[in-house]
Amino acid sequence: MSLPHELIPTPRFLMGPGPSDVHPRVLRAMATPLIGHLDPQFLVIMDEVKRMLQATFQTTNEMTLAVSATGSAGMETCFVNLLQPGDEALVCVNGVFGNRMADIVGRCGAKLHRVDAPWGSPIDPQQVEDALRECKPKLVALVHAETSTGVLQPLTDISRIVHEAGALLLVDAVTSLGGTDVRVDDWGIDAVFSGTQKCLSAPPGLSPVSFSPRAVAAMDARKTKVQSWYLDMRMVRNYWGEQRTYHHTAPISLMYALHEALRIILTEELEARFARHRRNHELLRDGLEELGFTLVVEPPYRLPMLNTAWIPESLADAPTRRRLLDEYNIEIGAGLGEFAGKVWRIGLMGCSSTENHVHMLLSALKRIMRPT
Numbered sequence: 543m544s545l546p547h548e549l550i551p552t553p554r555f556l557m558g559p560g561p562s563d564v565h566p567r568v569l570r571a572m573a574t575p576l577i578g579h580l581d582p583q584f585l586v587i588m589d590e591v592k593r594m595l596q597a598t599f600q601t602t603n604e605m606t607l608a609v610s611a612t613g614s615a616g617m618e619t620c621f622v623n624l625l626q627p628g629d630e631a632l633v634c635v636n637g638v639f640g641n642r643m644a645d646i647v648g649r650c651g652a653k654l655h656r657v658d659a660p661w662g663s664p665i666d667p668q669q670v671e672d673a674l675r676e677c678k679p680k681l682v683a684l685v686h687a688e689t690s691t692g693v694l695q696p697l698t699d700i701s702r703i704v705h706e707a708g709a710l711l712l713v714d715a716v717t718s719l720g721g722t723d724v725r726v727d728d729w730g731i732d733a734v735f736s737g738t739q740k741c742l743s744a745p746p747g748l749s750p751v752s753f754s755p756r757a758v759a760a761m762d763a764r765k766t767k768v769q770s771w772y773l774d775m776r777m778v779r780n781y782w783g784e785q786r787t788y789h790h791t792a793p794i795s796l797m798y799a800l801h802e803a804l805r806i807i808l809t810e811e812l813e814a815r816f817a818r819h820r821r822n823h824e825l826l827r828d829g830l831e832e833l834g835f836t837l838v839v840e841p842p843y844r845l846p847m848l849n850t851a852w853i854p855e856s857l858a859d860a861p862t863r864r865r866l867l868d869e870y871n872i873e874i875g876a877g878l879g880e881f882a883g884k885v886w887r888i889g890l891m892g893c894s895s896t897e898n899h900v901h902m903l904l905s906a907l908k909r910i911m912r913p914t
């Protein structure tokens with residue numbers, strides 16, 4: 543047989559909903575020679591990753607680690623460890639990822655209650671308060687940064703309401719972590735998961751998670767085994783903890799990548815990083831509005847790292863995105879679900895949040911829209 547050519551895809555500028563551009567230092571870290579995943583040197587690396595994740599999540603939670611799979615596995619980890627068959631859960635849905643959480647609740651054998659808000663709007667705390675008068679769930683779940691709609695969900699009021707009802711607060715921070723404030727301790731978040739390929743700007747494949755002591759107590763009080771062997775935190779925590787009991791082989795190169803990505807984040811410092819994401823979002827917003835785009839989300843709830851804009855009538859959706867890719871090597875995201883064909887999703891995540899990225903995309907769009 544004749545072998546395929548060596549893989550050399552044309553480099554792209556990643557301005558979609560993830561993955562984002564990865565810093566060369568992170569790529570270099572991935573080329574570091576492998577060591578064993580129980581090598582004492584690797585255990586130091588895991589401890590450092592844990593400490594840097596705690597700093598990034600702004601938490602002192604002891605149970606903070608990276609699940610060996612993408613963000614959706616972090617989502618599944620939170621639910622399967624906290625819910626037992628017959629438990630009740632309230633899920634807030636205003637986009638694709640809220641729906642995914644609702645799906646997982648059903649697969650855990652738990653009873654699902656849901657609160658819905660229109661796509662492009664946040665969940666109103668009053669809705670949660672009203673729902674909690676009708677049911678008494680073990681946990682309430684919602685998405686901090688809904689990547690399908692571009693909505694940033696305020697969490698402080700909802701957190702208070704959820705805890706007054708005696709429930710745990712479970713938050714999807716896949717897109718927000720590393721791009722905007724995620725104050726796990728201050729906001730009373732009990733279970734949180736993220737992903738590496740959004741604002742952390744590492745390759746996909748790991749899902750940072752963190753559990754409050756309250757959530758850990760709920761896991762310890764379980765009477766039934768977690769339905770997933772791979773995601774069972776009772777075993778995974780022993781691999782990340784003092785015992786270092788073998789559970790599965792850590793994806794070593796990805797851990798090198800996350801280690802370097804977190805070093806870059808904490809060197810930049812969280813506040814400066816969040817300010818950079820806000821600045822570049824504003825620059826993009828101004829440029830898009832000048833070109834005749836309207837943003838989907840009301841100003842107070844706009845995500846700085848994921849911009850959703852209605853596609854003007856004059857522009858064909860797929861062919862224009864294809865031209866951006868073929869002629870300019872720029873990837874942006876299509877609309878998902880209800881927003882398919884109507885909305886573009888433009889990511890400015892982590893290393894992709896630069897003035898250069900913004901100017902490049904705006905110039906390309908200008909040339910496509912106003913050829914002269």
Ligand SMILES: *Cc1c(COP(=O)(O)O)cnc(C)c1O
Nearest residue numbers: 612613614639687689716717737
């Ligand atoms: C990307 C994303 C996920 C899923 O993460 P994967 O890494 O694709 O599995 C979950 N929630 C949100 C909000 C996301 O943006």
